[in-house]
Amino acid sequence: DSGVTQTPKHLITATGQRVTLRCSPRSGDLSVYWYQQSLDQGLQFLIQYYNGEERAKGNILERFSAQQFPDLHSELNLSSLELGDSALYFCASSVGGLSGGRTDTQYFGPGTRLTVL
Amino acid sequence: AQRVTQPEKLLSVFKGAPVELKCDYSYSGSPELFWYVQYSRQRLQLLLRHISRESIKGFTADLNKGETSFHLKKPFAQEEDSAMYYCALSGAGSYQLTFGKGTKLSVIP
Numbered sequence: 261d262s263g264v265t266q267t268p269k270h271l272i273t274a275t276g277q278r279v280t281l282r283c284s285p286r287s288g289d290l291s292v293y294w295y296q297q298s299l300d301q302g303l304q305f306l307i308q309y310y311n312g313e314e315r316a317k318g319n320i321l322e323r324f325s326a327q328q329f330p331d332l333h334s335e336l337n338l339s340s341l342e343l344g345d346s347a348l349y350f351c352a353s354s355v356g357g358l359s360g361g362r363t364d365t366q367y368f369g370p371g372t373r374l375t376v377l
Numbered sequence: 378a379q380r381v382t383q384p385e386k387l388l389s390v391f392k393g394a395p396v397e398l399k400c401d402y403s404y405s406g407s408p409e410l411f412w413y414v415q416y417s418r419q420r421l422q423l424l425l426r427h428i429s430r431e432s433i434k435g436f437t438a439d440l441n442k443g444e445t446s447f448h449l450k451k452p453f454a455q456e457e458d459s460a461m462y463y464c465a466l467s468g469a470g471s472y473q474l475t476f477g478k479g480t481k482l483s484v485i486p
Contacts, residue, residue: 264420291472302478303463316473350421354472363409363467366474368421 264369278339285353292334298347383477398449400464410447415461
């Protein structure tokens with residue numbers, strides 16, 4: 261078990277609503293990453309936080325935002341939800357996150373399946 | 378822009394046959410390449426990375442910079458190898474992973 265936990269496992273909501281996905285990294289990991297996995301786009305990087313600060317941004321919509329708290333857990337907020345936001349959202353964590361050097365191994369959580377009706 | 382292409386969505390092989398999962402990438406610098414695997418009902422996990430040059434569960438992968446490929450190989454497939462395999466790339470100085478769309482490997486007993 262990698263130790264990364266995500267809640268909830270499943271989430272069903274309606275268009276226009278707002279949801280919050282939560283991620284707790286492995287003990288000792290300072291970096292948290294969010295990915296979206298949809299059938300047509302595959303696994304896409306959304307955003308990375310390192311020790312509370314945003315480190316890198318990928319294909320994250322303006323309707324989406326994230327933060328990492330002092331206890332290092334992270335939340336991904338999705339607002340004004342659309343049907344196309346239905347996907348599996350993964351969180352991953354790693355020890356480091358600073359640029360340069362080898363890329364840390366990222367450990368993935370089980371994912372949150374979001375269904376927008 | 379960086380891109381990872383896995384041309385096969387599904388690959389079926391018989392037990393004991395050789396396996397090769399293809400991965401082609403596009404990146405202008407020196408990338409780090411990875412293979413991740415997701416077994417049924419389990420989370421995505423790292424299988425191997427090109428820097429380590431190791432063999433995990435009998436799988437190996439060689440980075441071919443000339444052909445910009447990082448194919449995953451195993452000489453004799455086992456039933457327990459059936460899973461979803463993702464090739465991923467990380468650019469220099471970046472921890473962000475760019476994934477391919479994955480190949481589902483099915484090993485037929």
